[in-house]
Amino acid sequence: MRATLLLTLALLLLPPALLAAAEAPYPFDDPYQATVFGTPADMRYAFKAPVRPEVRAIRIEDRRVPQVFSYSRDMFFSTALQDGPAPLLFLIAGTGAEHNSAKMIFLTQVFHEAGYHVAALSSPTHMNFVAAASDSRVPGFVPNDVADLNRVMGWVREELAKECSITGYAVAGYSLGGLHAAFLAERDKRTGEFGFSHVVMINPPVSLIRSVTRLDSWLTGRNLGRMTVHERIQDYLDRFSDYYLNADVTDLDDDFLFRMIKEIGLEKQDFKALIGAAFRISSASMIFTSDVCLRAGYLVPPDDYPLRTDDPLLPYAQQAFNISFNHYLDEYLLPYLQYQNPQTTREEVVRLSSLEAIRPFLENEEKVRMVGNRDDVILDDGDVAFLAEVLGARARFFDHGGHCGNLMYPAFVQALFEAVRP
Amino acid sequence: MTRKLLSLFMLAVLAVGCAPKVVDVTAPGTGADPEGFKAPLHRWPEDDSPALRFLSVRDPWEPVNRELYEINATLDKYVMYPAANVYRAFVPAPVRTGVSNALNNLGEVPVFLNCLLQLKMKKAAITFARFLINSTFGVAGVCDLASNNPKLARRQEDVGQTLGVWGFDSGPYFVMPVLGPSNLRDTAGFGGDTLLMYLEMGYIYQTLGFQDNSPLDMTELIVRGLDMRANTAFFYHSTGSPFEYEMVRFIYTKKRELDIGR
Structure with a gap:
C-alpha cells in the first residue's frame, strides 16, 4: 500500500520535474x-x-x-x-x-x-x-x-x-x-x-543608424581604452592561439569555441569589441562590393580597374575595415543619394531608416x-x-x-x- | 564494374541536380552600367596600413592561387558538393559513419609513423592503441570504439607537420588544385602521406589476396573523396565576403603553424 502510494506520488511529481528540466532557463543573463x-x-x-x-x-x-x-x-x-x-x-x-x-x-x-x-x-x-x-x-x-x-x-x-x-x-x-x-x-x-x-x-x-552607431562605438577608445582596435584584435588572436596551443582538443567545434571564450577570461568590453568587429567585417564587405560595382573610386583607385579574379584584395580590405557606418553614410551613401536627388538631407536619410x-x-x-x-x-x-x-x-x-x-x-x-x- | 558504378553515380548526381536552379528574369533599366557617381572622398590603399595586418601571409604566387581558388570553387559547386549530397541522400548515416571510421582507422598508420618521426611518443602510443582497439573490436575500424574514451580521441599528424617540426619553413602559400589551401611544405607533405597510404593499401590488398588492385584503387579514391567532402562543412563563397580568399589563407596558415607548435 505504502509502495503504491509512493509510486503514485512519484508519478504525480514526475511530469512537473520533467517539464522543469525541459524548460531550463536561457543560460546567459549578460x-x-x-x-x-x-x-x-x-x-x-x-x-x-x-x-x-x-x-x-x-x-x-x-x-x-x-x-x-x-x-x-x-x-x-x-x-x-x-x-x-x-x-x-x-x-x-x-x-x-x-x-x-x-x-x-x-x-x-x-x-x-x-x-x-x-x-x-x-x-x-x-x-x-x-x-x-x-x-x-x-x-x-x-x-x-x-x-x-x-x-x-x-x-x-x-x-x-x-x-x-x-x-x-x-x-x-x-x-x-x-x-x-x-x-x-x-x-x-x-x-x-x-x-x-x-x-x-x-x-x-x-533606427538603423542609431543601432549601428552603437556597434561602431565599441571599436573606439571609449570601449577599448588605450589600445587601438588593431592592437586589440591582435591581442585576442594571440590569446586564442595560446589557448589552442595548450588545449587538449581534437576538433574545433562550437563546443571548443565556447570553452575557449569562457576560459580565456574575456570581459564585457571584449564581448562588445568582438560584436563590433564582426559587424565591421560585414560592413567592410558591403562597402567594397558597392564601390566596385559602381566604380565610384571610394576604396579602389580608378587606375586599379579592371579588377580581376587574380588581383590581391587585402589592401582594400584593410581600408574598408577602418570605415565606420557613419563614415560610410557621410562619405559615400549620402553623396550617392544626393547625386540622385540633390535635395536629400542627412536628417532625412536617418529618419527614413527608422x-x-x-x-x-x-x-x-x-x-x-x-x-x-x-x-x-x-x-x-x-x-x-x-x-x-x-x-x-x-x-x-x-x-x-x-x-x-x-x-x-x-x-x-x-x-x-x-x-x-x- | 567500377566503370558501371561510376556511371551510375554520375547519373544519380545529374538526377538529384547539380547546381541550384536558376530563373532568368528581366529588369528593365537595371542592366545598364550604374557608373557615373564618384565618391567625393576616397580611402585608397596605403602602404604599411596597420589594419588587419595579421591577414597578410607570404603569397608570391597569389595571382595563380586566386585563379586556382576560383577553379576549385567552381569544381566544388558542380561536382564535389553535389556528389557529396547524393552520397548523403542515398547512403544511410550509419553506413557513412562506418565508412568514415574505417578510413580514419586506415589513416592511423601514417599518423602513427608521423608521431614517431616527430618523437611525440604519447601521441604515437594513443594512435597505436586506437588502431589496435578499432581494428579488432571495432570490426576493421568500422566502429570507433576508442573514441568512447576521451583520452583516446583521434590525433592528427601528417608529413607536412613532421617537416614543420624538423624546421622546414612553410614556404609560399599554395592553393592545391581540387584540394585547396596549402603551402609548399604541406603540398610536399601531402605527397608523402599519399605515398604512405598507397603503400599501406597495397599491403592490405596483397594480404587479402587481390592480384590486380587498380579497380579497387579507383573505388577507394572515389569513396575517400566523397567521405572527405561529406565531412567538410566549408562551402566556397559562403562567407558573404569578397575577402574570403584572404580569410581562408590566414586561417589555414595560422592553424598549421599552431598545429606544428602543439
Whole structure:
C-alpha cells in the first residue's frame, strides 16, 4: 500500500520535474555573452521534421556584374515548400547575412513547421544581393533596400506559384531584416501587391543608424581604452592561439569555441569589441562590393580597374575595415543619394531608416508583431520604450537574450509560432 | 564494374541536380552600367596600413592561387558538393559513419609513423592503441570504439607537420588544385602521406589476396573523396565576403603553424 502510494506520488511529481528540466532557463543573463554564444546546441528547439531548404537562384538578364565577383553573378535564395496549399512567408536576413546562414536556416524551419511555404532572402546588405540584385547597388538606405527586396519578392512569388499553391502572404525578418519586414508591409499597404496577413519583426533595430552607431562605438577608445582596435584584435588572436596551443582538443567545434571564450577570461568590453568587429567585417564587405560595382573610386583607385579574379584584395580590405557606418553614410551613401536627388538631407536619410518614420502604420496594424529581448544590445532604453509603446501587446519581450542570442531557444520559438498563427 | 558504378553515380548526381536552379528574369533599366557617381572622398590603399595586418601571409604566387581558388570553387559547386549530397541522400548515416571510421582507422598508420618521426611518443602510443582497439573490436575500424574514451580521441599528424617540426619553413602559400589551401611544405607533405597510404593499401590488398588492385584503387579514391567532402562543412563563397580568399589563407596558415607548435 505504502509502495503504491509512493509510486503514485512519484508519478504525480514526475511530469512537473520533467517539464522543469525541459524548460531550463536561457543560460546567459549578460546580453553581450548571449549575443556571442547564442543558444547552446543541446538547448535549441527540436523540430518535429526538420526540412532542408533548397537553394535557388535568380539571374537578371543583361546585368553587368564585375568580373571579380563572377561567383556572385546570380542572386541566391532558399525555399522550403509545403506539399499542399499554404501561405508563402518571405524571410529577410539580418545585416550582412545570407539566405542560408545558420540563423536563417533555423528560422526557415520554424516558419515551415508553422505551416508556411518559406522563401528566405539574403539581406540587401549582403554582397550577393548588392552585386546581383540591387537596383542602385548602394545598400543602407532603407527605402531603396525595401524597393529592391519588393522587386525580388515579386520574382520569387512568380516562380514559386508555378510549383505550389499559394494561399496568402506573410513577411518576417530578424535584426535589420525585421525592420525591412515592417517597411515592406507599410509599402504593401500602399501598393497592395501582396496583402500580407502577418508581419513579424524579430529583434529589430528601431533606427538603423542609431543601432549601428552603437556597434561602431565599441571599436573606439571609449570601449577599448588605450589600445587601438588593431592592437586589440591582435591581442585576442594571440590569446586564442595560446589557448589552442595548450588545449587538449581534437576538433574545433562550437563546443571548443565556447570553452575557449569562457576560459580565456574575456570581459564585457571584449564581448562588445568582438560584436563590433564582426559587424565591421560585414560592413567592410558591403562597402567594397558597392564601390566596385559602381566604380565610384571610394576604396579602389580608378587606375586599379579592371579588377580581376587574380588581383590581391587585402589592401582594400584593410581600408574598408577602418570605415565606420557613419563614415560610410557621410562619405559615400549620402553623396550617392544626393547625386540622385540633390535635395536629400542627412536628417532625412536617418529618419527614413527608422521605424519612427512608419509609426502610425505600426500603431494601427494588428498584423504587425515583434518578438525580441529587453536587453537587446542594439537597442537603447528609448528604443525599447518606443517598441513597447507603439506595438503594445503585439510586442513580445524576453528579459534576456541580447541580440538574437535566444533565437533558437524553445520559448522564443513558441513566441514566433504565436506571432504567425492564422 | 567500377566503370558501371561510376556511371551510375554520375547519373544519380545529374538526377538529384547539380547546381541550384536558376530563373532568368528581366529588369528593365537595371542592366545598364550604374557608373557615373564618384565618391567625393576616397580611402585608397596605403602602404604599411596597420589594419588587419595579421591577414597578410607570404603569397608570391597569389595571382595563380586566386585563379586556382576560383577553379576549385567552381569544381566544388558542380561536382564535389553535389556528389557529396547524393552520397548523403542515398547512403544511410550509419553506413557513412562506418565508412568514415574505417578510413580514419586506415589513416592511423601514417599518423602513427608521423608521431614517431616527430618523437611525440604519447601521441604515437594513443594512435597505436586506437588502431589496435578499432581494428579488432571495432570490426576493421568500422566502429570507433576508442573514441568512447576521451583520452583516446583521434590525433592528427601528417608529413607536412613532421617537416614543420624538423624546421622546414612553410614556404609560399599554395592553393592545391581540387584540394585547396596549402603551402609548399604541406603540398610536399601531402605527397608523402599519399605515398604512405598507397603503400599501406597495397599491403592490405596483397594480404587479402587481390592480384590486380587498380579497380579497387579507383573505388577507394572515389569513396575517400566523397567521405572527405561529406565531412567538410566549408562551402566556397559562403562567407558573404569578397575577402574570403584572404580569410581562408590566414586561417589555414595560422592553424598549421599552431598545429606544428602543439
